[in-house]
Amino acid sequence: MIVHHPSEATLAAYAAGTLPEALALVAASHLGHCATCRDTLSTLEATGGALLEDLPPVPLSIDALDRLLGRMDQPAPPPLPILNPELPAPLNRVALGRWWPVGLGIRYRPLKSSGAAWGGLVLAQPGRSFPRHGHKGREMTCVLSGAFADQDGKFAAGDLSEPAADHDEPPVVIGAQPCLCIIASEGMHLRGLLGWAQRMIGR
Amino acid sequence: MTKTAPPEGSPDYAALIQSIAQRQDRQAFADLFAHFAPRVKAWMLRGGVNPTAAEELAQETMLSVWRKAHLFDPERAGASTWIFTIARNLRIDTVRRERHPSDLMPDPSEEPDAPVQADRMIAMSQQETRIRSALSLLPPEQSEVIRKAFFEDKVHAEIEKELGIPLGTVKSRLRLAITRLRAALGDLA
Known part of the structure; x- marks a missing residue:
């Protein structure tokens, strides 16, 4: 059962299309698990539709429709291929780098996405702590499998952590299974070994 | 499913999208274009897109409406909502060179029919x-x-x-x- 959700502000940014791609992928991983947030998202997207409907129209050039009619027989671009069948949608279609060991029992696999935020997968073994984050800008983590705990409680598959302030205590993997998460952040740089790996990888 | 009539005086845009899907109805497309393309252009302009790009993005949005009409599910989204999400994703792609995760999701047509809850x-x-x-x-x-x-x-x-x-x-x-x-x-x- 999902306990930890993204904020309404985050869902609004996702619906409006202003959340940077890496953060949006973390939010999407939560949405795949959470009917409540999908429902809020559908209200927000309907809000986008209603706002669009109410906008005073700005005319296009006179021949805009004719020019478009000439292009309508061209085939649609093919759907993006599945690159990572082991991961849930939408992560199965994103390009990922290789796994990097970034400490004892912790591995990191960066998203090859450009944009205002960076992110990747983190796999941590039972009992290990996730690297500490220095929170500048937004940061989000969604658990894909296993579980971790921090001062905000326990996070299991589908739970999304969006800490408001600096975490004093790093999250620790709980239970007997390794914990796989998708993380993303803007502006923030990781400390310690993961920070070193981040700089080596170039993001 | 009970079908509710659209509000009086406003054309049923969802039905227009469906008639594109069912029979490549170019008249339906022209009607949708007349209503939505100038609104999508207005939305792009509000978002700070320059007028030339806003015009192109409005056209690209409508081209996607034509191509993706078979994916439109009136039980999941209204016409304006669906067109808004297409315009949004194109804006992200063009302006920020990023993608919205919904563009990475499988087409509903390739998914086993997800049950729509009665409510x-x-x-x-x-x-x-x-x-x-x-x-x-x-x-x-x-x-x-x-x-x-x-x-x-x-x-x-x-x-x-x-x-x-x-x-x-x-x-x-x-x-x-x-x-x-x-x-x-x-x-x-």
């Missing part, structure tokens, strides 16, 4: 009508943050600076507005 099977055109009326009833300060969040390609921290109110206030106004919008759909959902 979700409502006429989405009705949902859009209710949202529009709820939007017009929002207190001005809540309406302002919602409009800024959707119209201007800005992160909430920029809205904070622009309105000169703390980020926490931006977020709490958004939360209150979303609660009201959801409540407007309360007895529908």
